[in-house]
Amino acid sequence: xxxTSVFENKKVAFxxxxxxxxxxxxxxxxxxxxxxxxxxxxxxxxxxxxxxxTCSVTELAxxxxxxxxxxxxxxxxxxxxVVTGCFAQLKPETVSNIEGVDLVLGSNEKFDILQYxxxxxxxxxxxxxxxxxxxxxEFKPSYSFGDRTRCFLKVQDGCDYFCSYCTIPFARGRSRSxxxxxxxxxxxxAASGGAKEIILTGVNIGDFGKESGESFFELIKALEKVEGxxxxxxxxxxxxxxxxxxxxFVAKSNKFMPHFHIPLQSGSDKVLKLxxxxxxxxxxxxxxxxIKELIPHxxxxxxVIVGVRGESGEDFKTTHQFLADLDISQLHVFTYSERPNTQxxxxxxxxxVPERKExxxxxxxxxxxxxxxxxxxxxxxxxxxxxxxxEHDGMINGFTENYIxxxxxxxxxxxxxxxxxxxxxxxxxxxxxxAELI
Numbered sequence: 282x283x284x285t286s287v288f289e290n291k292k293v294a295f296x297x298x299x300x301x302x303x304x305x306x307x308x309x310x311x312x313x314x315x316x317x318x319x320x321x322x323x324x325x326x327x328x329x330x331x332x333x334x335t336c337s338v339t340e341l342a343x344x345x346x347x348x349x350x351x352x353x354x355x356x357x358x359x360x361x362x363v364v365t366g367c368f369a370q371l372k373p374e375t376v377s378n379i380e381g382v383d384l385v386l387g388s389n390e391k392f393d394i395l396q397y398x399x400x401x402x403x404x405x406x407x408x409x410x411x412x413x414x415x416x417x418x419e420f421k422p423s424y425s426f427g428d429r430t431r432c433f434l435k436v437q438d439g440c441d442y443f444c445s446y447c448t449i450p451f452a453r454g455r456s457r458s459x460x461x462x463x464x465x466x467x468x469x470x471a472a473s474g475g476a477k478e479i480i481l482t483g484v485n486i487g488d489f490g491k492e493s494g495e496s497f498f499e500l501i502k503a504l505e506k507v508e509g510x511x512x513x514x515x516x517x518x519x520x521x522x523x524x525x526x527x528x529x530f531v532a533k534s535n536k537f538m539p540h541f542h543i544p545l546q547s548g549s550d551k552v553l554k555l556x557x558x559x560x561x562x563x564x565x566x567x568x569x570x571x572i573k574e575l576i577p578h579x580x581x582x583x584x585v586i587v588g589v590r591g592e593s594g595e596d597f598k599t600t601h602q603f604l605a606d607l608d609i610s611q612l613h614v615f616t617y618s619e620r621p622n623t624q625x626x627x628x629x630x631x632x633x634v635p636e637r638k639e640x641x642x643x644x645x646x647x648x649x650x651x652x653x654x655x656x657x658x659x660x661x662x663x664x665x666x667x668x669x670x671x672e673h674d675g676m677i678n679g680f681t682e683n684y685i686x687x688x689x690x691x692x693x694x695x696x697x698x699x700x701x702x703x704x705x706x707x708x709x710x711x712x713x714x715x716a717e718l719i
Contacts, residue, residue: 299336308425335368354381387411437483472509487522548603588637612648
């Protein structure tokens with residue numbers, strides 16, 4: 282039995298790196314610690330405990346983690362420092378060697394944090410608890426709420442794909458998920474807490490239900506019936522798992538928003554094979570065309586990686602042309618960096634780092650052009666917007682059904698409400714759409 286009295290009147294601060302999945306898990310860990318007696322404070326404040334949930338998608342992500350951790354240690358050298366997440370799972374010894382870190386927890390161990398913190402005193406050498414994630418079959422449910430209006434609901438974890446450039450299967454283990462019944466319970470908890478919008482998140486969410494014999498399509502049909510939630514969004518889903526029945530369902534749904542995020546990674550079939558992806562550009566194009574056929578106003582975001590080993594100049598031109606021709610709304614561009622233990626390291630052809638950055642710059646410019654074009658189509662249209670809570674330069678932001686980011690003059694009562702607006706024009710210096718309340 283854990284003696285939680287030692288946690289009373291102690292302050293804890295959290296910092297999350299990386300994906301929506303990490304945010305959902307940090308929020309769940311935070312609720313556990315608050316229920317045990319901790320007071321949650323902002324990361325900029327003086328705290329007794331700082332917890333960092335890390336990312337390790339790129340080398341830059343590793344560096345950012347180290348920088349922020351060291352900043353917190355400088356802020357309060359006596360604070361107890363906990364580091365968890367993908368970076369901690371992949372490189373626990375490296376993390377433990379960061380001066381000032383006291384406790385390193387693997388991807389699954391973070392959920393049992395209290396049992397590792399009964400005596401949270403500074404130590405000379407960090408204690409490591411990071412099990413063999415590849416053998417773990419347990420799914421740990423989580424959802425985020427409180428920090429943001431929108432709730433990130435974890436429906437799946439891990440990945441069985443082992444793409445040549447990616448370390449996620451090593452950081453999060455094999456694909457696993459909960460039952461539909463248990464996932465619905467989590468959604469209902471989020472709804473009872475005031476969540477009006479839920480984003481379904483995971484590593485490979487289209488893989489949902491492999492253990493139980495259920496499917497992602499069955500899950501979204503069940504979620505549609507959850508009372509109190511007015512909006513659902515599907516986060517990143519693999520193109521080979523984005524079935525026609527899912528697209529048709531979203532097209533007719535009153536709750537699932539016309540918004541898709543589909544990882545492409547490359548517009549070159551040669552590079553897709555080197556990446557060990559499970560589709561080609563023809564399949565990807567067919568998915569985008571089907572969405573636009575059934576849901577013409579849908580927002581489509583696309584992930585793409587530039588500068589991977591084996592990507593020639595011609596391959597990049599092919600990718601650029603493929604993306605330029607697609608009716609998509611936004612690109613999420615990642616610059617490749619070599620990751621330990623990945624199959625891509627066996628490819629001899631290396632793209633120089635300056636060239637990787639140049640290719641990234643070109644695709645960022647294409648993305649901005651695509652987003653501006655998408656937004657401008659809806660100037661003068663009426664939409665509904667779910668407004669966030671924070672004030673930004675006298676404005677409050679929110680998103681339309683089809684993920685256009687909107688701003689109106691700040692009024693506190695708008696927070697976490699869905700309001701009808703008329704879209705006016707693009708804001709100066711940003712890709713926000715200025716709107717007026719109707």
